[in-house]
Structures are given as C-alpha cells and as structure tokens.
Amino acid sequence: MKMLASLPISLLLLLMLLNTSMVEAKPKAKGSPDPGPWDWQNEQNDPSSYAVFNPYPVSKPEQPEFMKINRNISAVVGETAFLPCRVKNLDEYTVSWIRADDVTVLSVGHLAFSSDTRISVVQVSRPRLSASDWNLSIENVSLVDDGMYECQVNTDPKIN
Numbered sequence: 001m002k003m004l005a006s007l008p009i010s011l012l013l014l015l016m017l018l019n020t021s022m023v024e025a026k027p028k029a030k031g032s033p034d035p036g037p038w039d040w041q042n043e044q045n046d047p048s049s050y051a052v053f054n055p056y057p058v059s060k061p062e063q064p065e066f067m068k069i070n071r072n073i074s075a076v077v078g079e080t081a082f083l084p085c086r087v088k089n090l091d092e093y094t095v096s097w098i099r100a101d102d103v104t105v106l107s108v109g110h111l112a113f114s115s116d117t118r119i120s121v122v123q124v125s126r127p128r129l130s131a132s133d134w135n136l137s138i139e140n141v142s143l144v145d146d147g148m149y150e151c152q153v154n155t156d157p158k159i160n
Helices: 003-004 007-021
Strands: 081-085 086-088 095-099 104-108 118-125 131-138 149-154
Touching: 007 086, 007 149, 095 131
Parallel strands: none
Antiparallel strands: 081 131, 086 131, 095 104, 095 149, 118 131
C-alpha cells in the first residue's frame, strides 16, 4: 500500500485503467455448462406432458330425446293409422318401430322390415324444433293391429 502512495497520481490512474480493462464480467450459466442430448425417455421430456393444440374442438353431440306428443292413438277400422314419434337431436342415430306384444321389428329408419305391406314410415322434418317426426303408418287398420307399439332410438343405452 505504501508503494502505491509514493507513485504519481497519473501513473496510478493508468494502472487502475489497465487493471480494470482486463477483467471481464460474464453471467453465470444455469444448468450444466455443456448442452446434453435430448433424452426422450426422461419423464420431464415426456411428449404426453406437452400442451397439444387441437384446431378442431371435439364436442360430444347432444343425446337424442323424445319430445312430448300425443301417445294414445285411436283409429277407425279400415282407415290409415299414424302413430307419432317426435325425436330431437337425432343426428347419426336411427329410429326403429317395434310391436311390443310380440317384439317384432317393424322398421329401422325409413326401411319397413315387416312383410305386411300396409306398414310404412313417414318422416317429417321439423327444423324449427331441431327434430323430426317418424310416424308409423298402418293402412286399412283392423282389430288385429290393436296393441302397444314402441318407437326406439339406437343410443347406448337404448331409449324408447
């Protein structure tokens, strides 16, 4: 220290400038100094933990439901009977008609399964209700046709 005090001030400043210009300040690196290979087996790099962008949001379609409609139908012998079934949110599901007494499938969608040519299905779209009517038509009704008829939709579990 005494030696520095005896030096002229100009030389002391020069020594200070030289001394400070040699010091370099570097930020400390975080982690390891060398970049390591990507470890695909490491749990931290598990691709299933990455955020996934889904451009097409998948939403479950609404389940079909039966809308209120008169279900007790009377018909005059010899006339055509129309049994109504109004379904909302049908989408990819299918309406079927079953005769409950003998569990006979009468129709699936527009297709009549019965060998009885008097039976058909009349579909009427109801866009304002987001629904459609699936009416079972029985021409030339007789007393033999009396009974319970069931409208079903092929959901899981099935609704009727």
